[in-house]
Structures are given as C-alpha cells and as structure tokens.
Amino acid sequence: MAMKEYKPGTAFNGIIGRTVDESSPAWPEPVRSREGMPNVLFIILDDTGFGHLGCYGSPIRTPNIDSLAANGLRYNNMHTTALCSPTRSCVLTGRNHHSNAMACITEGSTGFPGSNGNIPFENGFLSEILLQQGYSTYAVGKWHLTPSDQSSAAGPYDRWPLGRGFERFYGFMSGESNQYYPELVYDNHTVEPPKTPEEGYHLTVDLVDKAISFIADAKQVAPNKPFFLYFATGAMHSPHHVPREWADRYKGRFDDGWDAYREKVFARQKELGIIPANAEISRHDPDVKPWDECTSEEKRLYARMMEVFAGFLEHTDHHIGRLLDFLRSIGEFNNTLIMLLSDNGASSEGGPGGSVNLSRFFNNIPESMGENMKAMEKLGGPEYSNHYSWGWAWAGNTPFRRWKRETYRGGVSDPFIVHWPGGIKSSGEVRTQYSHAIDMVPTVLEALEIASPSAIRGVTQSPLEGVSLANTFDDANAPGRHHTQYFEMFGHRAIYHDGWRAVCPWPGPSFTESGQFFGAPLSSERLIELDARGWELYHLAEDFAENHDLSAQNRPKLIEMISLWYIEAGKYKVLPIDSRGTLRFMDERPAIAPPRMNYTYYSGTQMIPDQQAVNVLNRSHSITADVDVPPGGAEGVLLSQGSDEGGFTFYVKDGRLHYVHNYVSKVLYHVESREPVPEGRHQLRYEFEVTGKPDLPGGKGTPGRGQLYIDGRLVGQADIPVTIPIRMTLGGGIVVGADPGAPVTMDYRSPFEFTGRIHKVDVDVSGELIKDAEAEMRIVMARQ
CATH class of the missing domain: 2.60.120.200 (Jelly Rolls)
Known part of the structure; x- marks a missing residue:
C-alpha cells in the first residue's frame, strides 16, 4: 500500500486503532520542490562599473563572465541604488531600499521608517520564499544587511543570514574585507581562514571553495533538490588585493591613462551594441585631473593601481569560472538560472590620488608620493590596503558621468547578465528594457512559476514593488514593465518615468562646481531652492549618457517629474531627505550594549x-x-x-x-x-x-x-x-x-x-x- 502523507497543519488522514495491527499510518508531508525545478544563482559583484567587464567593452579580461553574456542576455538599462547594502536589500526582497529601511548602510541608519536599518520581516527574502518551495539555500560572501549593533556574538541573530532563510552561510558581515586576512563568519560564529597568504590564501578562492562544497554536500544526498546560492564576492571593493602575477598581466596596459581608457571602452561598447549607436560619451569630470596634467610619478603610480584592479577583476572572474565549471561537471549548469549584477557604480573612495593605506587616509594622515612610490611594486599584496583614484572610478563607469553614492547613471547603471540555457532560447543578445534591482525577485518567481507568498513564518507579506523581466527573455521587443523608479542617496535624487529622467545632484554636478564635498548638509531652505532651480532633465531615448539637460526647454515635463519624485518618496518612505554625512553617522542609536567605562x-x-x-x-x-x-x-x-x-x-x-x-x-x-x-x-x-x-x-x-x-x-x-x-x-x-x-x-x-x-x-x-x-x-x- 502506498505511503500516506498529509500537509502539516491539516488533519491526520491515517487510521488510529487500539493496536498497530488495526491502524494505518500517515506521515506529515515533507517540503519538496516540484520535479525539474531550476537552481538559482545570484552573483553580486562589488563596486564594478558599467565599463569594467569585457562584455561591456572593457580591456580587462573576464572570459567566464563574458561566456555568460555570450550564451545569455546582457541588459544595458539595469539600475541599482548607488550604494551597497541598499542595493543588496533590493536584490533579495524585490522591494525598494527605503521600503527595506535601508536608505543607507546600516551604520548610517536614522530613526525613521525608511532608514532604521532593520529590514522588515514582512519584506521576505527570496531565500525565505524558496526555502518554502523545497530549495536548499546558501549565502556566501559579503552580507552587510544586519544592523551593526546586532552583528556581534551577543546577537540577536534573526537578521543574520540564517535568520533570513539561508540554511548555510560563509563570508563576512561588514561592508568590506581584507582579501588575505578576512573576518570570517561561518553560519553564526566567527572562524579563522583555513590558510595564510604565504600558503596561497585569498578570500575569493575560499568563497568559491565553500560555495562548491555547500552545493556538493546536498547534491550527493538529494541530487534532485534544487538550490538557491547568493554568491557575493568581496571583489571589487577595496582593498584591491590580488597576487602579483595577476596584476602583472596588465603591465603597461593603462599607461595612457583614464581619458584614453574611456575613449577606447566607449568605442568598443558601440561595436558590441551594448550602447546605442547615437550615444555620446559624458564630459570630462571637473573633479578628475586630466591625465596629461599628471606628473610622470603620478602616471606610474596611478597606472599601477589600475593594473592591480584589473588583475583583481580577472582573478575574480577566473574563480567564478571554477564555480561555473563545477555546475557543468555535475550536470546542473544548463538548469541554473544565473543573474549577475554589480551593486553600484565604480567607487571613488580612494580619493583624488588613490590610497595605499586606507587606515592612513581615514585617519587624516597624509600619504606622500614618495612613500606611495616605494609601495608601488607591492600593491595588491597583504602589505597594503590600496584603492585607485577618482580618475579610474570615473573611467570605470564609461560612458556615464560620476560614480558610486550619486544618482547620475555612473552611480546607478550597472552590468546585469541573465543566463539560463534550460529556460531561455535567446543567447548573446542585448536587452534595453528599463530595469532595477527590485525586479530580480519577481523575475525569478515568474520564471519558476512560484506565486509570491501571502505569509512567511506567520508574517503577512507586503506587496512586491519590482516587476518581472521574464517577458524579455525571448523577446527583445517585449514592452518594458518598469515605468517609474525613484532614486535617493544622501540627498542626491533622481526619478525615471517612461524614457525620461530628472536628476537633482547634491551638493552639485561635481564637488569642484559646487564648492562642497560629499555629506554637505541640506537645509529645508536649500531644498526649496534646489526644487526650483537644481533639477536637470534628460530624454534617455535620445540621450543615453545624460549629456543634454532639457530642464530649461521643457519646463512642464520637469515639473511633472519633480512632482512624481515626491509622490514616489511618500509611497516608499523616502522622507525625510537626509544628506548629512558627519551628523548622520554620529546619531545615537539603540544598542545591545551601550558604551561604558x-x-x-x-x-x-x-x-x-x-x-x-x-x-x-x-x-x-x-x-x-x-x-x-x-x-x-x-x-x-x-x-x-x-x-x-x-x-x-x-x-x-x-x-x-x-x-x-x-x-x-x-x-x-x-x-x-x-x-x-x-x-x-x-x-x-x-x-x-x-x-x-x-x-x-x-x-x-x-x-x-x-x-x-x-x-x-x-x-x-x-x-x-x-x-x-x-x-x-x-x-x-x-x-x-x-x-x-x-x-x-x-x-x-x-x-x-x-x-x-x-x-x-x-x-x-x-x-x-x-x-x-x-x-x-x-x-x-x-x-x-
């Protein structure tokens, strides 16, 4: 007789007699996935600009990522929030970053609903949804979604990865990590790296090893059970750490500087069709020193910094390739829906001249050119914590202007690749439909034919705020579903609506032009002035890189867009606008253990x-x-x-x-x-x-x-x-x-x-x- 099962929470459907011989057993039905369900793999790169990947026009070699593009789809209109944790919250929940209380990174949280750093449990993670569907769920790499005061051994642990639907975790909790000496967490406790740098240790290698072992552990027991792997490298965030032989592959490749890099990448992007044929490259950034004005010493140092970054990216691609090869070896590659995204544009956090020791930079201790030149040959190794200069960040976001933390396209337009041979017939094509990180969860759910749950662990769920891109998989001309999207990061604001985009930069289009630096306070009086005269207007259908401001010529459209920003801001808990740098991070917050003597x-x-x-x-x-x-x-x-x-x-x-x-x-x-x-x-x-x-x-x-x-x-x-x-x-x-x-x-x-x-x-x-x-x-x- 076939085994009887019943859904947990429903009535027992067997027979209970006085003895076993007159009884019939039944079992609570285990959580099982549907037969043939695909695996899901999210690969989240850090601080990687639109012009950094080979398949997006870069001279940096990324053959494994390029192979995903060649056999999958590249999107040229994907957007993020301009910052790390806010984007990652969108990727995992399908809700906007303010809806996730992630206006900023958790260390910069404030006491308002859109900014307190505690992602609501009613905004369920994709991991929590797929866990209910019989998936194995793993998070490997960077997390940075737990409030900082809750990230110690004192807990609580309900907003750690294992508290948000991931069954296993290996990585780091903060926003960045030393690639040779990381602060590692395994599930809910800290561990030491398994090797030293002298023995060949590097964090990316370790993360890929662990991701492979997690998948193998389950597949050898339950080969038909699908998995969801959220794989978030520490690369390409600083420090830019990579073994020297990888950086040396690029010796001399960047000696002609960031201006030349932009021109070459821009031309290649047109050849690849990743940008429109009529696109124009953005202006020279006023905050970036022209390469021809750099001294010979500066050129040597800056070129080496970029060589190290390039080697770091190729090294990262190589080890992502090991993960992909493992999926091929176990016959799961074609049946894995892979989505690769960068969390924001290239980073300017190295400052105008770059840094070889970020601890000095952030302690107001100057780095002399002489000291930095002495360090040059060891950049990328464990001796230094290096980051390139503003010029390379600007170049990495070609063809757009500006960078991470700002809502110009350089900060929010990012590489996005979808690969799924088992579910997508098209390959090697470019998709132009407007999209945002909040669209990834709805896309996965539609592709897997899974309804968004009304409740997770007894918590009623909020509506998804993203839309599915599944209709674009096999139809390049499918109508875009994402019509409106607001942006706000440290008072820098933007709004997209049906091909138009308005941007209100703060403190201005550049630091040089505004006379102020990032974090300048924005008063209510100044906000009134900005709303009257500080917005720019771009028609993206004709101006891909936002070069032609139409705010003066089309005032009615601009007013419509500004009004729409405030409507969206009210809907998604964006207010109050908070541009503060200094004061924001010094705000008093609830703490597990307040400071003591x-x-x-x-x-x-x-x-x-x-x-x-x-x-x-x-x-x-x-x-x-x-x-x-x-x-x-x-x-x-x-x-x-x-x-x-x-x-x-x-x-x-x-x-x-x-x-x-x-x-x-x-x-x-x-x-x-x-x-x-x-x-x-x-x-x-x-x-x-x-x-x-x-x-x-x-x-x-x-x-x-x-x-x-x-x-x-x-x-x-x-x-x-x-x-x-x-x-x-x-x-x-x-x-x-x-x-x-x-x-x-x-x-x-x-x-x-x-x-x-x-x-x-x-x-x-x-x-x-x-x-x-x-x-x-x-x-x-x-x-x-």
Missing part, C-alpha cells in the same frame, strides 16, 4: 567587531590581564586589536611584558618591562596616561606615557608621542589571547596564542573621549 573580556571567545569593541583612542585607559603563568613561564598575546595597518598588542615574550602601538604602519612604539613576568597568578597591566592634546584633523591622536605594571608595581615605561587618531583599523576587532591575521607587530608570528591561562582582561576607559565625527563618517562610508 569598564569592559571585561574572556579567553576562548569570538573576536569582538570593532564597532562593538572598547574604544581606547584619545583617552587615558588601562588594560589589566588576570593570568596564571605556568612553571617555566608563558608567552603570547594577552589582548590585541587591529592588524599590521594599525592597532595595539599587549603580550608576553622572552619572559617579559610588552606593549606595542602601531601608528598606521608608519611607526611602532614599544614599551618593555625591565624584569620578567614571574610564575603563578598575577595582574599584568598596561596604562596609558594622556600627556597632551590631539590634532585630529592633522592625523595625530593624543600623545601619552605608556606604563607596564606587574601586580601594581611599575616595571617599564616609555613616551608615545603620537597615537592613531580616529579608528584603530578598518578591520580586526578585539581578541583575547591571540593576534590573528596580519599581526600588529613583527616581533612575533601570528596568532601568537598565550600559553598560560587568562582568567579575564579588564579595560578601563574612564578618561575623557575626544572624537572627530567627520572622519568617523568617512571610515564608515569606506566599508560599504
């Missing part, structure tokens, strides 16, 4: 992320380790924070107590005890006494005197004339009993675990805290 840390625990860690900078403080030293002595780190880019470490070596303050890899200040640490239980203490005032704008934190104590007895001291002023490091939180990753000092090899016993470490920070709010904001924005 005394912190206690324990051995054997997970790393505390920097945003939840104690802040010892620019204040008198003490670190006291309660330890047991075994017979024969002990050595190792007691407490550390940071990396070789900057930080501190408190440790025992050669029997003596040590403290090192790494001033952003420029100088290491070392305090050593005069006498050895005795056996037994002891209080080992470091005190920092402020002896002067900081110069935060000048890149100098408070000077002070470092003192070492054993059981209250002074055993060593030294003056520390300058300390890190703003942020210890862009990565690497507090760790008890070790210094993992790139060590703060070369006095030992990582992780240099303490060989005695640490009962606890107390950190007292009752000294007055001095902060630079504007610099803090720039650091947060660097981690998008």
Whole structure:
C-alpha cells in the first residue's frame, strides 16, 4: 500500500486503532520542490562599473563572465541604488531600499521608517520564499544587511543570514574585507581562514571553495533538490588585493591613462551594441585631473593601481569560472538560472590620488608620493590596503558621468547578465528594457512559476514593488514593465518615468562646481531652492549618457517629474531627505550594549567587531590581564586589536611584558618591562596616561606615557608621542589571547596564542573621549 502523507497543519488522514495491527499510518508531508525545478544563482559583484567587464567593452579580461553574456542576455538599462547594502536589500526582497529601511548602510541608519536599518520581516527574502518551495539555500560572501549593533556574538541573530532563510552561510558581515586576512563568519560564529597568504590564501578562492562544497554536500544526498546560492564576492571593493602575477598581466596596459581608457571602452561598447549607436560619451569630470596634467610619478603610480584592479577583476572572474565549471561537471549548469549584477557604480573612495593605506587616509594622515612610490611594486599584496583614484572610478563607469553614492547613471547603471540555457532560447543578445534591482525577485518567481507568498513564518507579506523581466527573455521587443523608479542617496535624487529622467545632484554636478564635498548638509531652505532651480532633465531615448539637460526647454515635463519624485518618496518612505554625512553617522542609536567605562573580556571567545569593541583612542585607559603563568613561564598575546595597518598588542615574550602601538604602519612604539613576568597568578597591566592634546584633523591622536605594571608595581615605561587618531583599523576587532591575521607587530608570528591561562582582561576607559565625527563618517562610508 502506498505511503500516506498529509500537509502539516491539516488533519491526520491515517487510521488510529487500539493496536498497530488495526491502524494505518500517515506521515506529515515533507517540503519538496516540484520535479525539474531550476537552481538559482545570484552573483553580486562589488563596486564594478558599467565599463569594467569585457562584455561591456572593457580591456580587462573576464572570459567566464563574458561566456555568460555570450550564451545569455546582457541588459544595458539595469539600475541599482548607488550604494551597497541598499542595493543588496533590493536584490533579495524585490522591494525598494527605503521600503527595506535601508536608505543607507546600516551604520548610517536614522530613526525613521525608511532608514532604521532593520529590514522588515514582512519584506521576505527570496531565500525565505524558496526555502518554502523545497530549495536548499546558501549565502556566501559579503552580507552587510544586519544592523551593526546586532552583528556581534551577543546577537540577536534573526537578521543574520540564517535568520533570513539561508540554511548555510560563509563570508563576512561588514561592508568590506581584507582579501588575505578576512573576518570570517561561518553560519553564526566567527572562524579563522583555513590558510595564510604565504600558503596561497585569498578570500575569493575560499568563497568559491565553500560555495562548491555547500552545493556538493546536498547534491550527493538529494541530487534532485534544487538550490538557491547568493554568491557575493568581496571583489571589487577595496582593498584591491590580488597576487602579483595577476596584476602583472596588465603591465603597461593603462599607461595612457583614464581619458584614453574611456575613449577606447566607449568605442568598443558601440561595436558590441551594448550602447546605442547615437550615444555620446559624458564630459570630462571637473573633479578628475586630466591625465596629461599628471606628473610622470603620478602616471606610474596611478597606472599601477589600475593594473592591480584589473588583475583583481580577472582573478575574480577566473574563480567564478571554477564555480561555473563545477555546475557543468555535475550536470546542473544548463538548469541554473544565473543573474549577475554589480551593486553600484565604480567607487571613488580612494580619493583624488588613490590610497595605499586606507587606515592612513581615514585617519587624516597624509600619504606622500614618495612613500606611495616605494609601495608601488607591492600593491595588491597583504602589505597594503590600496584603492585607485577618482580618475579610474570615473573611467570605470564609461560612458556615464560620476560614480558610486550619486544618482547620475555612473552611480546607478550597472552590468546585469541573465543566463539560463534550460529556460531561455535567446543567447548573446542585448536587452534595453528599463530595469532595477527590485525586479530580480519577481523575475525569478515568474520564471519558476512560484506565486509570491501571502505569509512567511506567520508574517503577512507586503506587496512586491519590482516587476518581472521574464517577458524579455525571448523577446527583445517585449514592452518594458518598469515605468517609474525613484532614486535617493544622501540627498542626491533622481526619478525615471517612461524614457525620461530628472536628476537633482547634491551638493552639485561635481564637488569642484559646487564648492562642497560629499555629506554637505541640506537645509529645508536649500531644498526649496534646489526644487526650483537644481533639477536637470534628460530624454534617455535620445540621450543615453545624460549629456543634454532639457530642464530649461521643457519646463512642464520637469515639473511633472519633480512632482512624481515626491509622490514616489511618500509611497516608499523616502522622507525625510537626509544628506548629512558627519551628523548622520554620529546619531545615537539603540544598542545591545551601550558604551561604558569598564569592559571585561574572556579567553576562548569570538573576536569582538570593532564597532562593538572598547574604544581606547584619545583617552587615558588601562588594560589589566588576570593570568596564571605556568612553571617555566608563558608567552603570547594577552589582548590585541587591529592588524599590521594599525592597532595595539599587549603580550608576553622572552619572559617579559610588552606593549606595542602601531601608528598606521608608519611607526611602532614599544614599551618593555625591565624584569620578567614571574610564575603563578598575577595582574599584568598596561596604562596609558594622556600627556597632551590631539590634532585630529592633522592625523595625530593624543600623545601619552605608556606604563607596564606587574601586580601594581611599575616595571617599564616609555613616551608615545603620537597615537592613531580616529579608528584603530578598518578591520580586526578585539581578541583575547591571540593576534590573528596580519599581526600588529613583527616581533612575533601570528596568532601568537598565550600559553598560560587568562582568567579575564579588564579595560578601563574612564578618561575623557575626544572624537572627530567627520572622519568617523568617512571610515564608515569606506566599508560599504
């Protein structure tokens, strides 16, 4: 007799008698997918511009991504939000970023419904939907969708990947990661990378390995069970890290500079048909120095920075190819719906001259051309945290103007490729229908013939705000379904409607023309002026790259578009408009644990992320380790924070107590005890006494005197004339009993675990805290 099943929540349909022989069993029906359902793979690149991929006209080699385009579809009218986390929330929910409370990255959240950083549970993730349909669900790589105060081991975990429908996760929670020494999370706990850079470790390789293993784990048990993989590389976000041999493949390829790059890419885009034949390239950006005006040293350095970026992108493409090859090897490639997207345009966060150490840049510490030239041959390696200059960001968004964080097309128009041989007959074609990241979820649901659920885990769902692109798969002339789309990012606004686009740039079309920089405050009075005179109008059907402002010639259309922006803003919780940089990131927010004067840390625990860690900078403080030293002595780190880019470490070596303050890899200040640490239980203490005032704008934190104590007895001291002023490091939180990753000092090899016993470490920070709010904001924005 066939096995009986019944849907969970319905009545048992078997027979229950007094004994088994007069009874008939029935089983709750397992969640199963329909036979033959396709897999779904989202590949989300970071900070990759419209003109960066080979199949979009770039000279950078991306053969595996190009193969997806050659056998699939390229869209030339796909849009994002201009920023990382907001776009990713759209990709996974099918709702606009303000509807997702993601007006900004979570570190810049504010106390308004469209900006509080907590994606509502009524906006279900695609992972949650497909999990109900019998899919395996995996997230690998960058997340950055959990409020920053909820990203530590204290939780809560309901907005971590495993709380939003993903069964397995391997990657990093923040907006950026060191490619050689990442802060990795496996499911709901932190882990160390499996290898060192010397052993060949690179994050992209690791992420692809893990993605393959996740799929293989399930397929070997249930080969017919489909999967949804959200694969989000840390590439191409800074730091631009790649083994030297990959960067060297591009030696000399960018010596003619960013102006020449744009012209060549623009011509190639026309040859490929990825832009209209009548398209015009955008103007030379006023904030970018013409290549011919750069010095010979600048040209050499900037060209090498772009060589490293290009090698990084080709390296990323190569390892994406390994994932695709694995799908081929198990017979799943043709039955996998693949969508590849960049989260925003190319990034300008390296500044006008680029950076070889972002920790210095965001601590207001100047990088001299001489120092940067010395670093040039090692760019891309673990020694530096490098990012190219504004000129290459502008070039990477060819043919459009501007870049990430702005709602001109350079910030919001991105490469988008769809590949699905098992479901799409067309291949190698370009699609021109207007689309937005919110359209990806509705497209998948229509392609899979799955209805958007009315409830997920008992939570009634909000309507999807995107529209499906499935009608364009096999019909290049299918009518576009996406008629209207608003944009807003840090007060920079735009609106699209049926072939027209209006843009209101803030603080202006460029920093040079406006006389103001990103984050300039926008008052209500200034907003009235902007709405009267600050909007530009473009007819995209005739002006692909937004070069001809028609606002003066067609005032009625402009007024219609401005009015429509406000209608959409009201509908999707966009208001209030918030352009603030400094003040926005310094807003008080709810916290799992508010700042306090005394912190206690324990051995054997997970790393505390920097945003939840104690802040010892620019204040008198003490670190006291309660330890047991075994017979024969002990050595190792007691407490550390940071990396070789900057930080501190408190440790025992050669029997003596040590403290090192790494001033952003420029100088290491070392305090050593005069006498050895005795056996037994002891209080080992470091005190920092402020002896002067900081110069935060000048890149100098408070000077002070470092003192070492054993059981209250002074055993060593030294003056520390300058300390890190703003942020210890862009990565690497507090760790008890070790210094993992790139060590703060070369006095030992990582992780240099303490060989005695640490009962606890107390950190007292009752000294007055001095902060630079504007610099803090720039650091947060660097981690998008």
